Amino acid sequence: MRFGKTLCTASVLAIAAAGAATAGSHMTTITIATVNNGDMVRMQGLADEFNKEYPDIALEWVTLEENVLRQRVTQDITAGGGQFDVMTIGTYEVPIWGKQGWLVALDDMPEDWDADDFLPAISSGLTVDGTLYAAPFYGESSMVMYRTDLMEQAGLEMPDAPTWEFITKAAEAMTDKENEVYGICLRGKAGWGENMAFLTAMSNSFGARWFDENWTPQFDTEEWATTLNTYLDVMNNYGPPGASTNGFNENLSLFQQGKCGMWIDATVAASFVTNPDDSTVADKVGFALAPDAGNGKRSNWLWAWSLAIPSGTDAEDAAKTFVAWATGKGYTELVAQNEGWANVPPGTRKSLYENEEYLEAAPFAEMTLNSINEADPKNPTVDPVPYTGIQFVAIPEFSGFATQVGQEFSAALAGQQSAEEALEKAQALVSDEMEAAGY
Incomplete structure (x- = not known):
């Protein structure tokens, strides 16, 4: 959580599905602002898998050091700049920005996304008046x-x-x-x-x-x-x-x-x-x-890096499609297949801590869950x-x-x-x- 004046650590990377731009097809591009933490870098590396499933959505990444990310997304959303379609923000910003009407409510996500599976300690910090305004990518204490x-x-x-x-x-x-x-x-x-x-x-x-x-x-x-x-x-x-x-x-x-x-x-x-x-x-x-x-x-402490959609985006449907993919159970399984169960994004879903494969692979799982649940x-x-x-x-x-x-x-x-x-x-x-x- 921090602010900075330079973009020396920024990287901008556009990823589009090969062969998707066929004649007459409509390609929607969404710009995703995210932090340069390991789990987010891994998400970016798996973007090709998203494009196999959704070839009509191109992903443009803006990856920033944490202080700089916060400055950029805060400036953009308060000014209504519209630079980003998906923002990586935290438990601090979500309730404040949700109350201001600056974020799109996530109340019509796909049924198999299973919002009820999120850990209550995590989802409650992303909820305003009963409505979820951001999807937790990983949670932590x-x-x-x-x-x-x-x-x-x-x-x-x-x-x-x-x-x-x-x-x-x-x-x-x-x-x-x-x-x-x-x-x-x-x-x-x-x-x-x-x-x-x-x-x-x-x-x-x-x-x-x-x-x-x-x-x-x-x-x-x-x-x-x-x-x-x-x-x-x-x-x-x-x-x-x-x-x-x-x-x-x-x-x-x-x-x-x-x-x-x-x-x-x-x-x-x-x-x-x-x-x-x-x-x-x-x-x-x-x-x-x-x-x-x-x-x-x-x-x-208690924190979640989450994916939120700023109000006013002209690509809301595509943004929701990406958010549902990146924070869904299928993404967890994708990371497990590619990186092993120990490396899946932790701290968001109850089902993960009921998964014996994860519990066996992650010696830190119980301590993580206890730390999250103890935070008030x-x-x-x-x-x-x-x-x-x-x-x-x-x-x-x-x-x-x-x-x-x-x-x-x-x-x-x-x-x-x-x-x-x-x-x-x-x-x-x-x-x-x-x-x-x-x-």
């Missing part, structure tokens, strides 16, 4: 992924439900900087969906919150100070160099290269760190729930709050000021200011933004 060999060498045993105290102890024990092995890798890249997704979820476990019940910002509290100082201490002592520029993809690469003892991040990463084609430590990975601090809340976006914090959302606050203004806060916290991680200075700036800027917004 967050959890601890760790090196079982390094944990054993350290003489420690990872609990199924660790505390932050244990995580810190384990990070110290597993760090071997001479051999470029770092005890822990966490998001440091600035962005409301990069470092602030992680830090907001982490803060919940320490009893912190963005706002009290009167919408007063809470960064001047002891709970936020404890959160940020714990994060900075563990990262400065046991994290990799340059961590302030590391997001999901950068930490994934580090873990796959064997340079992270632990990584606390999205459950969807599990299939990538256990894939022997990509990961040097595939057979040495264990999983645990995201840590807590003894306050009754864990630091796991309606009650995300220890003390009451006036908002919903675990790693975000579900108000339109959040994406803007949370990105600014993320920049301050990333600067603290880079050693450019203290935790106290970062929190003071966060308190001031969020207070100003909320006052300007009329809260």
